[in-house]
Amino acid sequence: VSTQSTGDAEAHFLRATDMVEPGNITFQVVILRKVCYCRTYTLNYRGALDTLDTLVDLINSFTAQRTNMTSYLHDTLQYCEMTTILLLLLLDTPRKHLSPNHRNLLERYSTVPVDLLDAVTQPERFCTLVEIVMATKHKDALTLTSLRDKLYSVLSAEQNELLAALIK
Secondary structure, three states, X not given: OOHHHHHHHHHHHHHHHHHOOOOOHHHXXXXXXXXXXXXXXXXXXXXXXXXXXXXXXXXXXXXXXXXXXXXXXXXXXXXXXXXXXXXXXXXXXXXXXXXXXXXXXXXXXXXXXXXXXXXXXXXXXXXXXHHHHHHHHOOOHHXXXXXXXXXXXXXXXXXXXXXXXXHO
């Protein structure tokens, strides 16, 4: 796929977001994920981050009005978190220039307080994110390569591409 056709696809998806009924959360999420993929594929990492922020805000505002969250929306939030972390690490923006949400997200995975592990609902996922953040911080390509091999089957295509870009 060429970057030109991906750029065209992104434009179509963005137009589609304007046509979706506000209450159709599933369709909105699908479209925004496709926009994020297009932006990641064309190396528009800042645009991808903006799309992820929009996606998280959309899901949070939707679920704030309900008592339960579907597994699809929960999985999408996890996808957003992992992809956001990978993009932030790849962009390597000084923390003082990050938004408070992005700064807090990176700080959450920069250390592993023992008492926090008990409160984490998915300790393996949490520790994996900590490993990725710490290995990137220390420019440990060997650990990142090992993590890429371990996580290949559970990450999305774009997340695998981002992790590979971090290793370079």
